[in-house]
Amino acid sequence: MTNRIISQSAIWIFLGTVFIVWFGCGDSEDPSVDKPTVTEEASTDDSSVDKPPTVADAPTDNTNVNTPPVVADAPTDNVRVDNPRTIVEAPTDNANVDTPPAVADVPTNNTNVDTPPAVEDSPVDDAGIDPPPVEKDTPADDVIVEVVVGSLQGQVAQIEDAHIHVHVLQNGAAVASAQANLDGSYQIDDIKPGTYIVQITAEDYKVVERTVQVRAGEVSVLDNIVLEALAPPPTHIRGLVLDQQTNAPLDGIRVQLIDEAGGVREALTKQTGGFEFENVPADQGFVLIIDIEKYEKQEVTVDPISAGEIAKLQVVLDPIHIDALPIGDGLHVGVTAPAFELPDQDGKRRALTDYAGQKVVLAFDRGRW
Amino acid sequence: MQKSYKAIAAEGAELLFITSDQLAADFRTDFPKLLDPETTVIDAYNATDPLNHKIARPLYYIVDENGIIRWKFLDVRLRGRLDPAKLVEALKGL
Numbered sequence A: 001m002t003n004r005i006i007s008q009s010a011i012w013i014f015l016g017t018v019f020i021v022w023f024g025c026g027d028s029e030d031p032s033v034d035k036p037t038v039t040e041e042a043s044t045d046d047s048s049v050d051k052p053p054t055v056a057d058a059p060t061d062n063t064n065v066n067t068p069p070v071v072a073d074a075p076t077d078n079v080r081v082d083n084p085r086t087i088v089e090a091p092t093d094n095a096n097v098d099t100p101p102a103v104a105d106v107p108t109n110n111t112n113v114d115t116p117p118a119v120e121d122s123p124v125d126d127a128g129i130d131p132p133p134v135e136k137d138t139p140a141d142d143v144i145v146e147v148v149v150g151s152l153q154g155q156v157a158q159i160e161d162a163h164i165h166v167h168v169l170q171n172g173a174a175v176a177s178a179q180a181n182l183d184g185s186y187q188i189d190d191i192k193p194g195t196y197i198v199q200i201t202a203e204d205y206k207v208v209e210r211t212v213q214v215r216a217g218e219v220s221v222l223d224n225i226v227l228e229a230l231a232p233p234p235t236h237i238r239g240l241v242l243d244q245q246t247n248a249p250l251d252g253i254r255v256q257l258i259d260e261a262g263g264v265r266e267a268l269t270k271q272t273g274g275f276e277f278e279n280v281p282a283d284q285g286f287v288l289i290i291d292i293e294k295y296e297k298q299e300v301t302v303d304p305i306s307a308g309e310i311a312k313l314q315v316v317l318d319p320i321h322i323d324a325l326p327i328g329d330g331l332h333v334g335v336t337a338p339a340f341e342l343p344d345q346d347g348k349r350r351a352l353t354d355y356a357g358q359k360v361v362l363a364f365d366r367g368r369w
Numbered sequence B: 001m002q003k004s005y006k007a008i009a010a011e012g013a014e015l016l017f018i019t020s021d022q023l024a025a026d027f028r029t030d031f032p033k034l035l036d037p038e039t040t041v042i043d044a045y046n047a048t049d050p051l052n053h054k055i056a057r058p059l060y061y062i063v064d065e066n067g068i069i070r071w072k073f074l075d076v077r078l079r080g081r082l083d084p085a086k087l088v089e090a091l092k093g094l
Helices: A003-025 A030-047 A101-105 A112-121 B005-010 B022-026 B040-044 B084-092
Strands: A150-156 A164-170 A173-179 A185-191 A194-201 A210-215 A219-225 A236-245 A254-261 A262-266 A273-276 A287-290 A298-302 A310-317 A341-343 A349-351 A359-365 B014-017 B034-037 B052-056 B059-062 B069-073
Touching: A030 A185, A101 A219, A112 A262, A112 B052, A150 A164, A150 A194, A150 A210, A164 A185, A173 A185, A210 A219, A236 A287, A262 A273, A298 A310, A341 B034, A359 B084, B005 B014, B005 B084, B059 B084, B069 B084
Parallel strands: A150 A219, A236 A310, A359 B014, B014 B034
Antiparallel strands: A150 A185, A164 A173, A164 A194, A194 A210, A236 A273, A254 A262, A254 A287, A287 A298, A341 A349, A359 B059, B059 B069
């Protein structure tokens, strides 16, 4: 048993010596070599890391150390890596840098037995030198990622009643398009470098255009875009007021337009009998009222009008036929009381206008007859 | 009508009695009696008695503050008179 242990120890010492010699005359002066190797070894215990297993096996077989074309520590060239997908994250946990299970039987007083990993973990001559952390994360091989496209992202002030579309135009043709998110943000990837017109559109809003430079591997930002609403197309009500008997246009007639909220607009007819209400609200109904003396009151329901449309009305007024009433049947209610002036019992002249602003009861009577 | 005059006045209205009969002016009343012997105003208000164009038939109007006729009464009987209570009621309703 003791011999076996000794022989095993001898083998390990031999291997360790070879290992030390190898590193002593090889890359040991380069601190960056050792650290990543340890890192690679650690990765063998972490199955979640996408690493070539060949590198991870390094401690048990030194031949692997000098062979890998994929030495994780190759920090020599500055590969510009903008694409996160090419970065290999290697765990830095060194706790698992232990000897193989067989080595566990080695007497504890022989610390050199553990040299293969120990040397890698902290080479004596490199102690205290921390390799740049970025080198740990460099890819295992010399991947040169050539970024040939850029991105555009931006923010448009939120609007609630329309979708926002973003078009990337070059020479008048759209090379990319996207619909902005509900909050007005958008991002368009994979745009070739160049100068573009970015066109932002939304229904019922003015088109906004901006010139944007897209560079490879960069994100061009186009923020603070505020869309301006287009003025709603005007909505009008126009009409003509005619006398029912003569068919003549009626001039100077007061026309009232009542909206759904009870708001009143007024217009007077022109010599042509025409009247108009400009820029009335769309999509709501109205009642048009003409209530003037000598004509029967007219109420016309105006159906809701679509934006940009003109409602055309013709209102025919029916004259109040004062003379049509039989003699003695009086006047129509609603007409203006005819003006008069008569003497009273004392000879004092009294006119109807004397009582303006006050109700007056007129009592016609036969007298003593 | 004389009895109802206070009630009419209480509604803020004035009562003008209009007739072509000169002698009617002799009746003692609190309200003014206007004389229209030529029936000019009687005709203008179409209150002419169809059977006697020289006199008015009983006919009643309420003219509002703006001079517009808002109410009128004529009895189905040509010479029937108005119950003054109805007039006061009409004034209250205007």
